Amino acid sequence: MKILIAEDDEMMLKTMEFKLIREGYEVISCADGQDALVKIVSEKPDLILSDIEMPFASGLDIVNRVKIELKLNIPIIILSSVGLEKTVLQAFELGADDFITKPFSPNELIVRIKRLLIKH
Secondary structure, eight states: OEEEEEOSOHHHHHHHHHHHHHTTOEEEEESSHHHHHHHHHHHOOSEEEEESSOSSSOHHHHHIIIIIISOOOOOEEEEEETTOHHHHHHHHHHTOOEEEEESOOHHHHHHHHHHHHHHO
């Protein structure tokens, strides 16, 4: 199972990457939204973890591109800081599958990933 992480905070990205690799997932790391959009098409991940606020393309851009433009059935979990409720609702309207508020427990993230991968 391949998981793409789009996260511009390097420490957060490395933490998630480490946890996912330990859980046996193949990880594709992207430090910005533009890189993520390119790799989603070329790598065809099984699940996408995306921060909302990133340079070049936001998490909303990623959800829009994957779910509406490309019509791909890839589950997307949006990662966001507290206080972006309106943006999170927008992400769900565009087709995001789940949302997790930063900071979060790596174990909670794994549970949510497994739940979505079973459903898809």
